Amino acid sequence: MLASYRPLFEVPGARVFITGGLIARTAGSMFGVSVVAMVAARTGSYELAGAVVAAGMVSLALFAPFIGRLVDRYGQRRIAIPFFLWSGFWAVMTILTSLRGWPTWLLFITFPLCGAIPNLGTMARARWSHIFAHDARHLHSAMSFEQVMEEVTFVIGPVLAIWLSTTLFPEAGFVFATAAYTVGVLVFISARSTEPPVVPHHERPDEHAYRVPGLIPLAFIMVMTGAIFGVNEVVTLAVSQEAGAASAAGAILALYAVGSASAGLVFGHVSHGRNLGKLLIAGTLGMAVLEIPVLFAENLWALAGLMLVAGMATAPTLITTMNLIERITPKAQLNEGMTIVLTGLIIGIAAGSAVSGAVVDRVGAQHGYWVAIIAGGFAFVMALGTRAFLTRRELHNLR
Numbered sequence: 001m002l003a004s005y006r007p008l009f010e011v012p013g014a015r016v017f018i019t020g021g022l023i024a025r026t027a028g029s030m031f032g033v034s035v036v037a038m039v040a041a042r043t044g045s046y047e048l049a050g051a052v053v054a055a056g057m058v059s060l061a062l063f064a065p066f067i068g069r070l071v072d073r074y075g076q077r078r079i080a081i082p083f084f085l086w087s088g089f090w091a092v093m094t095i096l097t098s099l100r101g102w103p104t105w106l107l108f109i110t111f112p113l114c115g116a117i118p119n120l121g122t123m124a125r126a127r128w129s130h131i132f133a134h135d136a137r138h139l140h141s142a143m144s145f146e147q148v149m150e151e152v153t154f155v156i157g158p159v160l161a162i163w164l165s166t167t168l169f170p171e172a173g174f175v176f177a178t179a180a181y182t183v184g185v186l187v188f189i190s191a192r193s194t195e196p197p198v199v200p201h202h203e204r205p206d207e208h209a210y211r212v213p214g215l216i217p218l219a220f221i222m223v224m225t226g227a228i229f230g231v232n233e234v235v236t237l238a239v240s241q242e243a244g245a246a247s248a249a250g251a252i253l254a255l256y257a258v259g260s261a262s263a264g265l266v267f268g269h270v271s272h273g274r275n276l277g278k279l280l281i282a283g284t285l286g287m288a289v290l291e292i293p294v295l296f297a298e299n300l301w302a303l304a305g306l307m308l309v310a311g312m313a314t315a316p317t318l319i320t321t322m323n324l325i326e327r328i329t330p331k332a333q334l335n336e337g338m339t340i341v342l343t344g345l346i347i348g349i350a351a352g353s354a355v356s357g358a359v360v361d362r363v364g365a366q367h368g369y370w371v372a373i374i375a376g377g378f379a380f381v382m383a384l385g386t387r388a389f390l391t392r393r394e395l396h397n398l399r
Contacts, residue, residue: 005145005268007138011131017191018149021124024184025150027177028120029157032057032349033233033253034173035111037165037246038098040237050234050357052107057230057350060115061343067118068339075198076126077189080118084185087117091178099171120188121150122338129326129334130196140323144268147319151261151311158233158257162250215328215337217386218321219344221284224379225317226348228287228372231356232256232307233349235368238360243300252304256311264315276327277386279320284383286313288376294369317379318345348375 009015032053039049070079090113097106128142161173233253240249290310297303321341329337352375356368 005141008128008142008145011194013191013193014131017124017127017188017194020184020187020189020191021120022149022153022184024120024181024188026153026157026160027179027181027184029150029153030161030173030177030180031114032230032353033158033237033250034161034165034177035094036234036237036353037162038170038174039104039107041165041170042098042101043104045361046234046238047357047361048104050353050355052111053230053234054350054354055108056111056115057346057353059112060117061347061350063116064119064339064343064346065336067116068122068336071118071123071126071339072333072335073198076118076123076195077192080123080185080189083117084182087114088178088182090114091174091181095171095174095178098174119339119342120185121146122335122342123188125322125326125338126196126335127194131194139326141268143322143326144264144319147315147322148261148264148268150318151257151264151315153257156254158253159250162237162247166247215325215340217382218324219341221280221317221379221382221386222321222341222344223348223351224284224375224382225287225314226345226350227352227355227375228291228314228348229345230349230352230354231368231372231375232310234353234356235360235365235372236303236307238365238368239303240300242365245300248300248304252300252307255304256307259308259311260313260315263312264319267316267319276320276324280317280324280386281380281383283313283317283320284376284379287317288373288380289313291369291372291376295366295373297366 009018035053035056036046036049039052040046043049067079067083090110094107094110094114096102097110125143125146128139128146132139132142157177161177164172164176165174236252237246237249240246240252290313294303294306294310297306322338325338325341326334352371356371359368359371
């Protein structure tokens with residue numbers, strides 16, 4: 001099974017941007033839970049912590065399509081460096097705001113301004129799309145590998161973030177994430193030989209990528225998927241703290257990611273050539289159904305096992321969605337198109353964090369998982385409609 005991923009590492013320069021991407025995305029997976037741990041520890045309010053994370057995610061969602069279009073137009077390196085410097089400055093201001101006890105409303109300015117940064121995941125996928133432009137099987141393996149790698153970062157990141165924030169000081173996770181993200185981005189953009197060329201202006205479509213038929217429905221599915229992620233982060237931390245073991249939340253979230261990554265590895269090996277519309281329906285249904293047992297976990301050990309199983313539908317759903325995007329989006333707009341869809345994921349994380357934070361504060365920690373189940377149900381309904389939508393317009397052969 002792993003042999004199908006070996007050709008990816010044989011591409012000249014690929015190991016460099018894979019390494020940089022792994023470091024940066026591990027750091028990226030730490031930011032949300034680090035802010036939750038930081039704000040909750042300093043203020044005692046999960047609702048406020050969820051709101052700060054939501055503000056940051058909304059900001060990232062607003063900036064992302066614009067930055068993605070700039071990347072398509074001017075190239076990854078030319079756009080990534082200035083926006084990275086901007087984001088880094090505001091990350092430092094976020095740390096200082098919390099560390100020095102400045103007014104909490106400042107966090108709603110400093111943290112959202114960190115969000116003006118190119119999406120490393122879309123840039124990596126754009127590189128693979130360029131490298132394997134005429135090799136569908138290896139491109140499928142590359143897209144699957146990217147999703148598995150992102151799941152691996154969610155094994156490492158939240159555990160590390162919560163451990164740092166609960167054993168050192170509340171801002172420790174955010175400080176480490178900022179430093180690691182800096183290193184990862186610098187390594188990633190140093191791999192210039194794998195950067196896709198800029199499509200000449202006269203060959204670019206005039207319209208924005210969001211007008212590509214099928215793109216917005218897929219983005220909505222990602223909103224619901226992101227909501228599940230956001231809910232699980234906030235609610236699991238709250239449940240763990242309620243049980244007197246806050247540091248266990250990172251390990252439980254890591255098991256969720258392990259389940260997803262394991263399923264993603266197998267899925268990437270066996271799913272090539274299968275109908276993407278049907279796979280999307282199955283994946284979204286799985287996300288809703290597998291989350292239900294989490295409601296009935298009687299202790300943290302049971303919760304950990306159930307979260308491992310619940311994660312097994314997420315990577316296949318995300319892999320299928322990104323493969324659909326690669327099929328329906330013009331090459332000159334690929335980074336923008338992928339960014340729009342992943343922006344949906346970000347919006348969902350923000351919404352899930354905010355709504356579940358309010359549910360935790362008002363109703364109780366365990367009840368927060370209902371938000372994830374409802375989001376999974378909406379994703380399933382939209383997947384049913386999206387398959388019909390794609391088929392009617394004959395956008396592309398889904399096989």
